[in-house]
Amino acid sequence: DAGVIQSPRHEVTEMGQEVTLRCKPISGHDYLFWYRQTMMRGLELLIYFNNNVPIDDSGMPEDRFSAKMPNASFSTLKIQPSEPRDSAVYFCASSQRGGANVLTFGAGSRLTVL
Amino acid sequence: QKEVEQNSGPLSVPEGAIASLNCTYSDRGSQSFFWYRQYSGKSPELIMFIYSNGDKEDGRFTAQLNKASQYVSLLIRDSQPSDSATYLCAVKGDMRFGAGTRLTVKP
Numbered sequence: 340d341a342g343v344i345q346s347p348r349h350e351v352t353e354m355g356q357e358v359t360l361r362c363k364p365i366s367g368h369d370y371l372f373w374y375r376q377t378m379m380r381g382l383e384l385l386i387y388f389n390n391n392v393p394i395d396d397s398g399m400p401e402d403r404f405s406a407k408m409p410n411a412s413f414s415t416l417k418i419q420p421s422e423p424r425d426s427a428v429y430f431c432a433s434s435q436r437g438g439a440n441v442l443t444f445g446a447g448s449r450l451t452v453l
Numbered sequence: 454q455k456e457v458e459q460n461s462g463p464l465s466v467p468e469g470a471i472a473s474l475n476c477t478y479s480d481r482g483s484q485s486f487f488w489y490r491q492y493s494g495k496s497p498e499l500i501m502f503i504y505s506n507g508d509k510e511d512g513r514f515t516a517q518l519n520k521a522s523q524y525v526s527l528l529i530r531d532s533q534p535s536d537s538a539t540y541l542c543a544v545k546g547d548m549r550f551g552a553g554t555r556l557t558v559k560p
Contacts, residue, residue: 381550381552381553382553383549384548384550387548430497442497442499444496444497444498446495446496
């Protein structure tokens with residue numbers, strides 16, 4: 340298996356633009372997680388899905404952030420409009436069983452908002 | 454939410470020494486704990502988990518769980534420069550991580 344695949348790896352955009360981050364989980368994993376990592380706040384859980392259904396989105400910072408999982412092999416995290424404080428590394432992770440905490444992370448998407 | 458707290462460090466040890474990383478948790482009912490390692494510029498990877506009181510060894514790594522005192526620790530024996538990374542702990546059932554402890558092993 341190719342692991343969890345994220346794209347783009349790097350994104351530089353200007354404030355106010357829409358950003359879409361993409362994730363392909365490991366085949367057969369039924370949980371998918373989105374995290375954001377910054378030096379100041381560490382690794383923060385934004386949202387997670389089970390069988391394509393959002394379970395906990397309490398970590399989504401505000402309405403500018405949205406996440407979807409239209410099928411078992413694809414998820415998106417969208418920021419609209421983007422702001423400089425959204426600059427971070429965004430990780431997607433998947434697991435076979437939620438609560439087991441055996442997460443496999445993607446390589447991350449580094450977002451810079453100017 | 455089940456919360457975990459870590460000393461964010463940084464922690465610096467000489468090569469060959471024992472590095473001790475600690476994590477405390479707030480929910481006394483927590484059952485299992487996980488340690489992830491994250492190299493600079495890379496994504497976290499699972500290195501150990503522990504679910505019962507006492508020690509669990511895996512090579513140079515030992516995880517220790519003390520449920521009475523509500524802490525879990527990770528010991529790295531014979532530390533190597535390649536162990537330099539940030540170590541994150543998490544509790545089963547909650548996908549949130551502690552702040553992480555940055556470890557530097559100096560040659």
